[in-house]
Amino acid sequence: MDMNQPIGATPLDGKLDGLVGRPIDRVDGRLKVTGRAPYAYETRDLKNPAYGFIVEAAIAKGRIRSLDTGAAKRAPGVLLVMTHETVPEQGEKKEQVWPQLQGPEIRFHGQPIAFVVAESFEQARAAAALVRADYDAQTPDASLRAAQATAHEPKAAQTPPDSKLGDFEGAFAAAPVTLDVEYTTPVQIHAQMEPHATIASWETGPDGDRLVLYTANQMLNRGQSSLAQVLKLKPENVRLVSHYIGGGFGSKLQPQPEATLAALASKTLKRPVKVALTRQQEFHVATHRTDTIQRIRLGADETGRLTAIAHESWSATALGDAFFETSANVTRSLYAGANRLTRHRLANLNVPIASAMRAPGEAVGQLAFECAMDELAERLKIDPIALRIRNEPEQDPEKQVPYSTRQLVACMEEGAKRFGWDKRAAAGTARDGRWRVGLGMSAAARLNPLMPSQASVRLNPDGTLTVRMAMTDIGTGTYTILAQIAGEMMGLPVERIRVEIGDTAYPKAAGSGGSFGAASAGSALYVACDNLRQALLRSAGMNPDGAVFSEGRALSGNRSETLASLAGAEGIEATGEIKPGAMKEKFSQYSYGAHFAEVGVDADTGEIRLRRMLGVFTGGRILNLKTARSQAIGGMTFGIGAALMEAAETDTRFGSFVNHDLAEYHVPVHADVPAIDAVFLPELDDKANPLKSKGLGELGICGAGAALANAVHNATGLRIRDYPLTLDKVLGGWAEQEGRAQRRT
Amino acid sequence: MGSCAALATVGASLRGRAVAAPSAADPQPQTMPVTLTINGRRHDLTLDTRTTLLDALREHLDLTGSKKGCDHGQCGACTVLVNGRRINSCLTLAAMHEGDAVTTIEGLAEGDTLHPLQAAFLHHDGFQCGYCTPGQICSAAGMLSEIEAGWPSDVTDDLTQKASLTEDEIRERMSGNLCRCSAYPNIVAAIRDAGTKL
Numbered sequence: 038m039d040m041n042q043p044i045g046a047t048p049l050d051g052k053l054d055g056l057v058g059r060p061i062d063r064v065d066g067r068l069k070v071t072g073r074a075p076y077a078y079e080t081r082d083l084k085n086p087a088y089g090f091i092v093e094a095a096i097a098k099g100r101i102r103s104l105d106t107g108a109a110k111r112a113p114g115v116l117l118v119m120t121h122e123t124v125p126e127q128g129e130k131k132e133q134v135w136p137q138l139q140g141p142e143i144r145f146h147g148q149p150i151a152f153v154v155a156e157s158f159e160q161a162r163a164a165a166a167l168v169r170a171d172y173d174a175q176t177p178d179a180s181l182r183a184a185q186a187t188a189h190e191p192k193a194a195q196t197p198p199d200s201k202l203g204d205f206e207g208a209f210a211a212a213p214v215t216l217d218v219e220y221t222t223p224v225q226i227h228a229q230m231e232p233h234a235t236i237a238s239w240e241t242g243p244d245g246d247r248l249v250l251y252t253a254n255q256m257l258n259r260g261q262s263s264l265a266q267v268l269k270l271k272p273e274n275v276r277l278v279s280h281y282i283g284g285g286f287g288s289k290l291q292p293q294p295e296a297t298l299a300a301l302a303s304k305t306l307k308r309p310v311k312v313a314l315t316r317q318q319e320f321h322v323a324t325h326r327t328d329t330i331q332r333i334r335l336g337a338d339e340t341g342r343l344t345a346i347a348h349e350s351w352s353a354t355a356l357g358d359a360f361f362e363t364s365a366n367v368t369r370s371l372y373a374g375a376n377r378l379t380r381h382r383l384a385n386l387n388v389p390i391a392s393a394m395r396a397p398g399e400a401v402g403q404l405a406f407e408c409a410m411d412e413l414a415e416r417l418k419i420d421p422i423a424l425r426i427r428n429e430p431e432q433d434p435e436k437q438v439p440y441s442t443r444q445l446v447a448c449m450e451e452g453a454k455r456f457g458w459d460k461r462a463a464a465g466t467a468r469d470g471r472w473r474v475g476l477g478m479s480a481a482a483r484l485n486p487l488m489p490s491q492a493s494v495r496l497n498p499d500g501t502l503t504v505r506m507a508m509t510d511i512g513t514g515t516y517t518i519l520a521q522i523a524g525e526m527m528g529l530p531v532e533r534i535r536v537e538i539g540d541t542a543y544p545k546a547a548g549s550g551g552s553f554g555a556a557s558a559g560s561a562l563y564v565a566c567d568n569l570r571q572a573l574l575r576s577a578g579m580n581p582d583g584a585v586f587s588e589g590r591a592l593s594g595n596r597s598e599t600l601a602s603l604a605g606a607e608g609i610e611a612t613g614e615i616k617p618g619a620m621k622e623k624f625s626q627y628s629y630g631a632h633f634a635e636v637g638v639d640a641d642t643g644e645i646r647l648r649r650m651l652g653v654f655t656g657g658r659i660l661n662l663k664t665a666r667s668q669a670i671g672g673m674t675f676g677i678g679a680a681l682m683e684a685a686e687t688d689t690r691f692g693s694f695v696n697h698d699l700a701e702y703h704v705p706v707h708a709d710v711p712a713i714d715a716v717f718l719p720e721l722d723d724k725a726n727p728l729k730s731k732g733l734g735e736l737g738i739c740g741a742g743a744a745l746a747n748a749v750h751n752a753t754g755l756r757i758r759d760y761p762l763t764l765d766k767v768l769g770g771w772a773e774q775e776g777r778a779q780r781r782t
Numbered sequence: 783m784g785s786c787a788a789l790a791t792v793g794a795s796l797r798g799r800a801v802a803a804p805s806a807a808d809p810q811p812q813t814m815p816v817t818l819t820i821n822g823r824r825h826d827l828t829l830d831t832r833t834t835l836l837d838a839l840r841e842h843l844d845l846t847g848s849k850k851g852c853d854h855g856q857c858g859a860c861t862v863l864v865n866g867r868r869i870n871s872c873l874t875l876a877a878m879h880e881g882d883a884v885t886t887i888e889g890l891a892e893g894d895t896l897h898p899l900q901a902a903f904l905h906h907d908g909f910q911c912g913y914c915t916p917g918q919i920c921s922a923a924g925m926l927s928e929i930e931a932g933w934p935s936d937v938t939d940d941l942t943q944k945a946s947l948t949e950d951e952i953r954e955r956m957s958g959n960l961c962r963c964s965a966y967p968n969i970v971a972a973i974r975d976a977g978t979k980l
Contacts, residue, residue, distance in 0.1 A: 062905060062907070063907065066909075067904065070901075070903050070909070070912075070915060070916075071888065072887035073888070079846035081844070114811070159832040159837075163832070229911070229962055230851045230911065230914045230960065230961070231851070232851070283914075284910075284963055316853060511911055663907050664910075667910055667963075667968060670965075671910060700854070706957040706958075706959075707952070707953040707954075707956040707959070707970070710966040
């Protein structure tokens with residue numbers, strides 16, 4: 038099915054108490070709470086693996102003068118020390134998957150320079166420490182600020198880097214009320230709990246070489262194609278298996294160096310090789326979210342109607358890479374305004390590779406833009422929600438097409454009511470003991486894409502159903518919602534659905550990323566089930582008009598057959614495919630929401646504590662209320678981290694992240710997360726996909742941190758434009774305020 | 783003492799090596815015999831002395847429920863119970879636990895009947911990716927025993943009274959267990975629910 042027209046009535050629409058949407062427990066939950074779900078490093082399917090350990094470059098720019106591997110090679114248990122001098126031949130880079138150990142040149146701190154393989158983990162780690170590198174080191178360029186003036190216009194990704202509508206400069210100059218502010222966001226780290234890990238087995242056979250990788254990867258078919266190019270194999274001879282994945286958040290969208298190195302070592306040793314990145318290596322060897330500098334200019338009339346909107350963003354990535362943070366993309370769609378400008382610039386630096394992290398673009402873009410809106414509201418003395426309502430567009434202002442659905446105003450109004458927004462006091466005035474207290478809000482918006490996906494379903498002779506696709510579950514609940522979709526389409530309970538995903542041996546699927554997973558994989562499954570229904574009715578000679586599948590039976594007219602009887606002795610299989618189509622161009626598709634946060638700021642120490650938080654969201658049809666709420670809360674908590682604590686600090690002298698572990702790169706912990714809740718307003722989006730659902734995985738983070746930052750302003754009267762908002766910046770701001778007050782008296 | 787067994791083991795594992803034998807100057811790995819009782823079952827092992835308890839479980843005993851998230855005691859994913867107390871199994875060497883009784887996530891359920899904490903995590907959706915989950919559950923089990931034993935925490939108001947199982951107490955005491963999916967509110971709900979049943 039190509040998504041070329043709105044979806045009419047579907048079997049999912051009929052039942053109010055249907056399986057889809059119900060907050061059932063995760064179908065893979067028992068395996069996870071008992072520790073029996075095998076993640077990549079834990080598979081026992083590949084026998085007798087050797088253990089690998091990566092040696093990283095200790096400089097960010099220069100050349101390896103000499104690499105002494107003698108002691109490492111002599112160390113007990115060592116099987117292989119692979120360097121740029123011994124690595125097998127590789128193909129060209131594809132997307133962000135680079136061939137490894139390509140020469141003595143060092144482009145970033147942490148670049149792998151050797152791969153040590155031994156009989157045991159302890160032996161490999163000890164031998165890796167014996168590899169001695171001498172460098173001709175140069176001073177790295179690792180500061181985005183220093184490179185800002187010379188940053189270049191990047192190549193268009195899915196979207197062009199720049200956009201323009203009307204005459205921004207003229208309208209901004211003429212506007213009676215203007216705002217021109219700069220926000221900065223730091224490098225952030227995915228910090229998924231399962232480090233990148235791979236067990237690779239390279240097998241040489243009569244019909245060519247084959248490679249199997251059990252690997253932590255979000256998008257298996259994409260990884261298959263890029264690894265095939267880099268390793269010079271046919272894609273169909275590369276199999277990726279990823280049954281359980283310990284979080285991704287974008288870090289596992291593409292294979293990371295450990296996968297390539299394990300494959301190459303296995304090729305050399307003719308034996309499976311397993312390797313996991315250490316937590317410290319995660320920061321440099323794997324990808325991160327770039328820091329950004331963002332300039333926002335808003336022009337409005339006295340009533341708050343925006344006449345000029347500009348959002349510019351600078352970001353950085355490694356040399357030779359094209360990834361840029363699309364911070365301003367969402368600004369193209371979110372609010373009305375006749376004169377507009379967005380611009381992205383990129384600096385290629387001696388820093389590790391930047392890539393997508395949960396809601397690339399929106400997550401940091403809205404940290405800046407939604408605070409700028411708060412600043413404008415304050416300047417105009419208008420309620421921030423009222424300002425946003427005043428600029429509610431009738432259609433997408435730049436794409437100039439209707440929204441498929443848009444309930445931003447409803448989300449803000451419902452949230453305001455539930456949260457007690459009317460109790461918000463003037464900035465810097467509310468107090469609770471030693472705490473200054475503030476409320477803040479933000480809008481949330483996240484693009485809703487659909488990606489090509491295929492699925493197969495097989496009705497077995499015993500009346501059970503097997504679902505197969507190369508989809509992944511990174512904690513999002515894919516196993517569960519697929520079982521629910523198949524169950525409702527076929528009239529079977531989830532106990533009779535077997536969901537087999539996480540293997541490129543199955544039909545190609547979108548994978549997990551970009552908030553497209555559930556919609557894309559779920560829609561392919563919907564189509565496959567629909568085809569299976571038709572095939573079953575046809576083979577039984579039953580009239581498809583008005584046919585119903587319920588309680589393990591197909592019913593049509595006065596006929597009623599059990600699915601087991603229709604399956605026959607062999608079972609019956611059907612496939613389905615979804616592709617994006619004209620609906621993508623004819624409508625602007627986003628998920629929306631509104632965040633509300635209450636913070637306390639210690640009046641003496643400047644410590645910021647979140648007190649409570651609420652998100653109100655719309656995401657089309659909710660496929661499982663329990664897992665959807667969990668994802669939304671998870672996204673909101675990423676926003677707490679972004680607002681209050683997360684920053685990988687670049688030492689620009691060495692191009693390294695100083696705080697490269699979980700003790701010093703702070704993610705929110707239990708004590709940082711008080712009562713927070715997420716609710717969903719009813720919605721169906723018939724332009725999005727046959728499920729009428731929208732993506733939820735990233736919506737929760739969009740704007741969440743801005744709601745906290747706006748609450749901090751409301752509590753303190755300070756506007757901190759450099760994330761994260763830490764107590765030193767609060768104290769500094771207060772000291773400045775006092776200085777100003779003293780100078781006035 | 784353990785070095786005889788050690789050499790034998792290492793020798794066996796070195797057969798088929800592709801590189802030259804180590805020189806006399808290179809240090810030899812040491813191994814030691816260690817007996818651990820894990821989930822009620824006795825295991826006699828000979829391990830490289832550098833092997834952590836976590837790697838002993840995961841790489842030598844096929845008990846991969848305990849997870850390696852950081853290998854430095856910073857995330858809590860490897861939490862197990864040793865003689866009833868919760869510890870980070872990545873921060874302790876297996877050889878230090880001669881005779882100890884270790885309980886891992888695989889040892890909590892009784893047959894098909896989930897431990898109340900496991901059932902509560904499932905019901906309250908106290909996880910997403912599941913990678914921190916065994917550590918969260920083992921940590922919660924240890925934490926409930928600590929409260930039961932009258933141990934106060936930083937947020938306990940009255941040090942003369944046994945702490946009650948409030949949300950604040952749970953959050954404080956569970957903050958060594960990171961969950962990047964951020965199932966925190968659901969984990970707290972699950973622990974409260976199970977804690978009142980235990």
